[in-house]
Amino acid sequence: MYVHPTTKFKDRSTPRSAEANEQIRAETSAKIVEHALALFSKHGYDRTTIAMIATSAGVSQGLMYRYFDSKAALLRAIFAQSMADVRASMAAAAEGQTPRERIELLIRVSFEILRDHREFWRLSYGVRMQAAVLKELGPRVGAWTTEIKKTLAAFLRDADIDDPDVEAAILFALIDGVSQHYVLDPSGYPLYPVIEQIVDRYATPQSS
Secondary structure, eight states, rough: OOOOOOOOSSSSTOOOOHHHHHHHHHHHHHHHHHHHHHHHHOOOOTTTHHHHHHHHHHHOOHHHHHHHHHHHHHHHHHHHHHHHHHHHHHHHTTOOOOOOOOHHHHHHHHHHHHHHHHHHHHHHHHHHHHOOOOOOOHHHHHHHHHHHHHHHHHHHHHHTOSHHHHHHHHHHHHHHHHHHHHHHSTSOOOOHHHHHHHHHHHHHHOOO
């Protein structure tokens, strides 16, 4: 859970700087999103109300609406956070010096981000397949999946891997499936050996 930020001022009459205001706004927004995600996971998106989210986050409903004008806006913010993690792994992969190194970086960084944001992904996987969520986010999820597969296929094509479009679909399913199994059982799932197997399949040059 988030801890409320405390800001001390030597002179309480001194207005906060624009930077301080922006930091507080970002922290409050993140707190609201985190509580919304937890409630969507526990009660279901369709059964969670704005009042429930505001109470859980410790803010007034009026303040809630200054940040998010609807539950749908909160859902979109959660989805955007998912995409930010995915794009971060793609950006890290682009720093590789060779095509195979880029693929390896993509795989390893994807799972590093997963570990760092494990609770977010555990809850978001529980929310993602709810009927009401799919109805609300349907086109966005489809576009998101297409974007990821196209990027993966480009990495694989650069590495001269046969059938890059098909292999991109397989690699995406591997990363997504492994991620779901890991966040559901982090202490029991053999994440590191599995990562090595995926790296070996896609990032290690195969002998002819």
